[in-house]
Amino acid sequence: MTRPMSSSSALAAVIETALNGYLALDPEVRSRCAALDGSVIAMQLKGLALTLYFLPTTDRIDVLGHYEGEPDTLLTGTPASLFRLAVVRSEEQLFNSGVEFHGDTEKGERFRDILASVDIDWEELLSRVTGDAIAHQMGNMARSLTATATQGLTSLQEDVSEYLREESRLVPTAIEVNNLLEEIDTVRLDTDRLEARIQRLEKLHKDTS
Amino acid sequence: MSDDTTDFGFQRVPLTEKATRVGAVFDSVVDRYDLMNDVMSLGIHRLWKRFALETSGIRHGQRVLDLAGGTGDLAARLARLVGARGEVVLCDINAGMLKQGRARLIDEGITGNVRYVQSDAQHLPFPENYFDCVTMAFGLRNVTDKTAALESIYRVLKPGSRVLILEFSKPVVPGLKPLYDLYSFRILPVMGKLIAKDENSYRYLAESIRMHPDQLQMLSMLEAAGFERCQYHNLTGGIVALHSGYKL
Numbered sequence: 001m002t003r004p005m006s007s008s009s010a011l012a013a014v015i016e017t018a019l020n021g022y023l024a025l026d027p028e029v030r031s032r033c034a035a036l037d038g039s040v041i042a043m044q045l046k047g048l049a050l051t052l053y054f055l056p057t058t059d060r061i062d063v064l065g066h067y068e069g070e071p072d073t074l075l076t077g078t079p080a081s082l083f084r085l086a087v088v089r090s091e092e093q094l095f096n097s098g099v100e101f102h103g104d105t106e107k108g109e110r111f112r113d114i115l116a117s118v119d120i121d122w123e124e125l126l127s128r129v130t131g132d133a134i135a136h137q138m139g140n141m142a143r144s145l146t147a148t149a150t151q152g153l154t155s156l157q158e159d160v161s162e163y164l165r166e167e168s169r170l171v172p173t174a175i176e177v178n179n180l181l182e183e184i185d186t187v188r189l190d191t192d193r194l195e196a197r198i199q200r201l202e203k204l205h206k207d208t209s
Numbered sequence: 210m211s212d213d214t215t216d217f218g219f220q221r222v223p224l225t226e227k228a229t230r231v232g233a234v235f236d237s238v239v240d241r242y243d244l245m246n247d248v249m250s251l252g253i254h255r256l257w258k259r260f261a262l263e264t265s266g267i268r269h270g271q272r273v274l275d276l277a278g279g280t281g282d283l284a285a286r287l288a289r290l291v292g293a294r295g296e297v298v299l300c301d302i303n304a305g306m307l308k309q310g311r312a313r314l315i316d317e318g319i320t321g322n323v324r325y326v327q328s329d330a331q332h333l334p335f336p337e338n339y340f341d342c343v344t345m346a347f348g349l350r351n352v353t354d355k356t357a358a359l360e361s362i363y364r365v366l367k368p369g370s371r372v373l374i375l376e377f378s379k380p381v382v383p384g385l386k387p388l389y390d391l392y393s394f395r396i397l398p399v400m401g402k403l404i405a406k407d408e409n410s411y412r413y414l415a416e417s418i419r420m421h422p423d424q425l426q427m428l429s430m431l432e433a434a435g436f437e438r439c440q441y442h443n444l445t446g447g448i449v450a451l452h453s454g455y456k457l
Contacts, residue, residue: 009256009259009260010256012259013256038269038292038293040269055290059318062286062289062290064259064263065259066263066264067263068266068268
């Protein structure tokens with residue numbers, strides 16, 4: 001029996017790495033995670049049949065593609081509306097954001113506040129993790145291996161060690177995430193088109209009423 | 210073939226010697242183990258372990274045994290997953306690896322819900338019907354008597370609970386095998402020499418992968434040990450497989 005390794009696992013890994021990379025640098029936001037220690041916040045991405053689970057602890061947030069228990073809070077929305085959640089500033093915007101909150105709404109709001117404070121360009125991050133980027137980096141690594149072979153084993157050892165410590169954290173895999181990125185793009189385009197259509201219809205309705 | 214020898218990579222060694230030889234391999238690589246895993250698998254081993262964790266169904270408040278848990282990377286995640294009300298037992302036969310694991314977990318601030326036990330997987334020193342889950346990532350192939358280990362795991366699991374075995378297996382994607390062979394037998398030991406300064410240990414690791422049972426053999430072994438509803442998932446073209454089974 002075979003099944004490709006879950007795209008949600010790969011996506012969760014990328015998000016987790018970025019999120020905790022940021023949290024490591026921002027003690028104030030990190031301290032807010034402590035209030036959610038032990039909670040499970042689920043984010044269901046409509047249209048992708050994908051749910052991400054955020055598990056804050058005292059100083060970091062684990063992100064998983066699958067969790068069998070009951071989450072404390074469930075946020076449901078399209079990827080676009082969930083991305084926008086990070087920039088919501090008012091209750092009205094939240095109400096109109098298209099994101100549904102279920103379960104413990106206080107925890108949901110605390111979590112939203114944390115996301116809003118995390119200064120990450122999510123789209124740019126995800127666009128970096130593609131097959132081309134991997135190929136380029138592997139090419140660089142191969143070139144540097146050849147060059148330093150003549151320099152001596154010690155410096156090669158250090159270069160490779162450092163390269164892999166830094167780089168491998170951000171690029172666990174390209175293949176699974178690439179598939180997912182394509183799916184996200186399709187959904188986003190559809191969502192944007194739908195939104196534009198709704199706006200046109202609203203305008204039309206306003207004009208004729 | 211003599212009855213009292215077993216495989217150590219591609220060599221045959223007396224049964225009684227295997228554990229010592231494996232111990233020496235891990236003593237030798239302990240300092241660089243995590244780094245070498247990253248190099249060997251291009252970082253993908255983290256995703257394999259993550260997938261195992263997500264498949265496990267482990268939740269807050271549960272008690273989990275992480276066997277051959279070595280340097281603690283899976284245990285760290287398990288500790289956060291079970292939370293303050295839960296417990297993780299990190300178990301490894303190698304003292305050096307266990308010390309490394311404990312140091313790492315303490316560094317990450319994980320102290321309240323983890324216990325460290327040095328033990329042989331073939332003779333687990335825990336009560337029966339004790340754990341909500343047992344995980345074993347990249348450890349089973351190093352065990353001399355895998356059947357004994359599986360039976361021991363069965364004993365300590367609570368009824369209704371699961372074992373998860375993550376281990377190298379046989380690639381199933383056509384054309385992958387020759388590349389994989391080249392990678393394991395030519396490139397890996399060289400990386401081992403360069404980075405861990407230990408070519409022989411990484412040669413052993415590459416060879417031990419070849420000697421490990423394939424997907425279906427592993428499934429049969431689980432069933433023979435008493436597990437039910439056994440299944441497996443191939444990861445990365447079958448280079449790694451995640452096997453699971455229930456004690457019902």
